[in-house]
Amino acid sequence: MDLQEITALINDIKTKQDLEKVINILKSTDNHQYNKILDSLIKAKEGSLDIKDVFRVIDELNWQSLNDNVKSNEQQYSISFEIPKDSDRELIKDFIIESRENIQNAEEAIIKLESNPNDKESINKVFRCFHTIKGTSSFIGLSFISEFSHHVENLLSKIREGKIPFTKKLGDISLKSIDVVKFLLDDIERIISDENNNYTVKKPDGYDYIIEKIKKADDLIKDEKVETIQNENKIDDNQFNKNYDEQSEDKTIRVKIEKLDRLIDTIGEMSITFSMIFQKIEESKNHEMIKKAHQLEKIVRELQELGMSLRMVPIKNMFNKMQRLARDLSRKMNKEIILKVSGEDTEIDRNMINSVEEMLVHMLRNSIDHGIESKEERINKGKDPKGTINLRAYNADGNVIFEIEDDGRGLNKEKILKKAIEKNLIDPNIQLNENDIYDLIFLPGFSTAEKISDISGRGVGMDVVKKGVEALRGKIEIKTQEGKFTLFRLKFPLTMAVTDGMLVKVDDDIYVIPVNAVNILAKKEEGKLYSINSKDEVFHLRGEVLPVFRMRKIFSKENKNIDGIFVIVKDKERKIALMVDDVIGKQQVVAKPLTGIKNFPGILGGCILGDGRVAVIIDPQGIIKFYKENFKKENVFVTSNV
């Protein structure tokens, strides 16, 4: 009896008696491998476990046995490779960079192939990539890579020539071989960057297993149903060569990231210094000079824009990784999921890409694990058994927007609310509106998944995403309809670098408030100021009552009762009035983090003003949050003892 049969049995369970029967059958097999399944079935009988989760246990076993298979095959071969001692490090480094790109392209193409096995262009692409890796690696003496790629190439060329069709299993093998090459590249990179290393690369899991499998590729596909049309797979060699040439024509050069960063920093410094000089020149009233200076100003601005554009990279690679992740996870979860991506050419700041990727990975996992229902559940609900997840990226209003939308079970308001109260995350007496309830999933320690799986649901989750989004000065929104869909929308500023800032004066210091956070400005005369408990103040402005924060008080300045200007800032529904001494003007500033010092919630970072002085950038949302937390506790806004 194998796992498949057991799965089928469990699938057929409809009543308690059925369940009993399966338990007895499993007991009679007396195979200790299935103990885990047996345990979970008994738990299901007792009602402490959902029958769905039994499948999860089976999946795990499936996975394990696959890995065991790979490992037991390893042992008969050597366990490591040697990099030739006289290798040229620089050459190897270049090879690694180049191969990573190739591998990424290949991975993308394989995933495309899986949905469309007749896609000639994709199979050519995979072939080309492995061909290049093989060629270069044998040239620089990394024979273990060239040998491996040789085998993979063989397999691919069979597919390319139409001798064998591209099947699901071959897809698995190809992806697994990509993982092997990735692993080898990582290892080699680590080894050559360390002078003292002994130049031995550990053989990755699956190296020999894959070669074996490829040799027997014909057996592998024998028992798979073949739906491809063989003749169409034949390709035109001219076409192949043409594409190959085109690719190598790519006119780009590689530049070290540090160099790029320094260039951008230097441009920033230059423009600041220039604006200082520019001021002096304008004061000098020397027309000749002023004319020249204006010319220079244009050039500086162009240079600045160019510098900014250098930081932008397309998110294509990131989306490719998502494809792979979705594929692997949906297999593991035994769900059929189509991931549709759009907007791969959208560009974002290079410094943001890693954090954004982490967030999307997190959310994609959530969608696959919690969002999309199991096949059975979907069929019962009359939905397409295949789940669809849409991953979109686009630009709008100077922001980059990412959307991840699944057509799964949606969020359940009551369940969320119940959970939040259960976990003591909110006060049960407070009335929350719909959006507020959905926002509860962003609270630390909140997780509605009943079972902990290794895919998601450890109770750290959306709060991490939220924090990450906030760190990038972004916003996150949820749209959902129960039983229909869940949509998460992440909105980020185009770049972390430039912020439109409003310069305000508090005491003798100048602070910057990001313009996008400012709702309106108001003078005291436009509304009415009331004091409450002789401690707090509210500002009544056009029918709205806004809590007042005197910036002097928050920043522990001398508390002269100057009635300055109210800057009304908004955070979703809540508005507050920040009172500053004066508003000086608007300026584009380059936001920089304040490294080396503690984070104060109301501070976003620092920037350098035209005269060379540093100004602190205020984070109004941080102040609102700070206010909310403190207000809840003691109904008093604590300021001086922060």
Added chain:
Amino acid sequence: MQTTQENKKDTKRISKYLTFFLDKEEYGIEILKVQEIIGIMPITTVPGMPAYIKGVINLRGRIIPVIDLRLKLSMEGAKFTDETCFIVVRSKNVSVGIIIDRVSEVVDISSDEIEDSSTLSLINSEYITGISKNNGKVRIILDIDKIISNDDEKKLKKISEEVK
């Protein structure tokens, strides 16, 4: 611990130290940690910081924090004179300016001339590596990593890890 000290004695590692004054005492820090010495420049105060962090400055386009070393070592806060300057030190990729009263000199100090501060139980040795006696001068050798890393950095790290 002991073996490392013996090793030090054997090899007599000589390092260069930058020395400076706070009040009447002379202090030294390893010169390898020193990035540069700059004159006083306008400091922007940052709200919500502990008193010893005076604020931030613009160091050629980079924003770095400035610490009043006197306050950090529980002395009276710095008074700015013509001789006051900032030493920019670098530790674990973080640059920090420290305010000192007066720069003195650069000296070679052999490791065996530095007395372990733990034997001097009277002194609050949290930020002190040891006391050096050399050419008849007594200098307090500071552990700059501890001064600028401290718990603040740990907190910062924690925050960034949480974000990850």
